[in-house]
Amino acid sequence: xxxxxxxxxxxxxxxxxxxxxxxxxxxxxxxxxxxxxxxxxxxxxxxxxxxxxxxxxxxxxxxxxxxxxxxxxxxxxxxxxxxxxxxxxxxxxxxxxxxxxxxxxxxxxxxxxxxxxxxxxxxxxxxxxxxxxxxxxxxxxxxxxxxxxxxxxxxxxxxxxxxxxxxxxxxxxxxxxxxxxxxxxxxxx
Amino acid sequence: xxxxxxxxxxxxxxxxxxxxxxxxxxxxxxxxxxxxxxxxxxxxxxxxxxxxxxxxxxxxxxxxxxxxxxxxxxxxxxxxxxxxxxxxxxxxxxxxxxxxxxxxxxxxxxxxxxxxxxxxxxxx
Numbered sequence: 647x648x649x650x651x652x653x654x655x656x657x658x659x660x661x662x663x664x665x666x667x668x669x670x671x672x673x674x675x676x677x678x679x680x681x682x683x684x685x686x687x688x689x690x691x692x693x694x695x696x697x698x699x700x701x702x703x704x705x706x707x708x709x710x711x712x713x714x715x716x717x718x719x720x721x722x723x724x725x726x727x728x729x730x731x732x733x734x735x736x737x738x739x740x741x742x743x744x745x746x747x748x749x750x751x752x753x754x755x756x757x758x759x760x761x762x763x764x765x766x767x768x769x770x771x772x773x774x775x776x777x778x779x780x781x782x783x784x785x786x787x788x789x790x791x792x793x794x795x796x797x798x799x800x801x802x803x804x805x806x807x808x809x810x811x812x813x814x815x816x817x818x819x820x821x822x823x824x825x826x827x828x829x830x831x832x833x834x835x
Numbered sequence: 836x837x838x839x840x841x842x843x844x845x846x847x848x849x850x851x852x853x854x855x856x857x858x859x860x861x862x863x864x865x866x867x868x869x870x871x872x873x874x875x876x877x878x879x880x881x882x883x884x885x886x887x888x889x890x891x892x893x894x895x896x897x898x899x900x901x902x903x904x905x906x907x908x909x910x911x912x913x914x915x916x917x918x919x920x921x922x923x924x925x926x927x928x929x930x931x932x933x934x935x936x937x938x939x940x941x942x943x944x945x946x947x948x949x950x951x952x953x954x955x956x957x958x959x
Contacts, residue, residue, distance in 0.1 A: 679950020681898070695874060696897040696949055702867040705858050712850035719846040723839025734837070796943065796954040 648830065649733040655823040656728055658816045659739050660721035666690060666813065667707075667714040673810040674746055677803040687809070688742040689714035733827045740820035743813055750779045750804065765790075780804040881942060881957045888959075890944075892916070893923040898949040902926065907942040907959070 671690035683694040693700040757776035765772035773789040787799040894900040918924040
């Protein structure tokens with residue numbers, strides 16, 4: 647076998663896409679007080695409002711399943727290509743997994759800097775105080791004039807599950823796979 | 836574009852069309868909307884009668900609602916009231932200095948539910 651790392655990475659990616667749709671569905675949990683709870687993986691979402699499961703999650707999961715099938719089909723095809731000596735990989739799941747670490751930073755930037763600008767353009771006042779990189783428990787406060795509400799404050803609890811760390815570790819194989827393809831392609835030229 | 840990627844896009848497109856068809860034909864879409872509509876919210880009506888301010892708080896959520904206080908021009912009222920889900924509570928609050936109030940004014944109300952604290956206002 648000429649490309650063992652690339653082959654392993656493609657098998658892992660195909661497995662991860664299907665497994666995180668049906669088996670290991672909770673990669674990251676987010677809780678707002680006891681009002682709202684989100685449990686998600688890149689291809690599965692469960693929303694609970696006041697402890698009640700929202701059927702809306704099922705609807706969204708149908709669309710997330712379409713993305714999971716795309717990644718599985720692509721990786722399965724690339725397994726075939728790799729076995730034939732024409733290695734290829736997709737970085738979709740690698741970047742999606744990394745995005746979970748960048749998510750809190752993106753939400754911080756969107757919440758604190760972009761939301762007030764967009765709200766004031768629409769004629770509303772929104773001042774959000776969102777802490778940088780939530781990993782655990784943090785207090786969020788929001789000053790607004792939307793819907794007769796003057797201010798809202800709540801505790802947000804955001805944490806990754808063990809599955810996230812397992813899949814993040816597996817997805818890090820993307821980097822050596824790229825190196826393997828690059829090095830062996832240069833050697834054969 | 837390689838052949839595999841084309842096939843993967845085709846799989847994605849078919850899955851997407853099936854998802855749209857399934858959500859449109861099954862009860863999933865309408866039951867999601869029904870559930871979202873039933874989640875409800877909070878409504879507050881306030882009115883004066885003699886020297887009393889009456890606040891009628893209706894809680895249509897699936898959680899306890901705690902009413903803490905109301906502040907307005909010259910008034911500060913503290914009374915804790917816990918309203919169970921899908922029920923209402925009436926607060927009658929005696930206001931001693933009613934004559935200084937120039938109406939209409941805004942009464943600030945402090946509420947809490949499921950770990951979320953909200954300051955809202957009603958016009959009186």
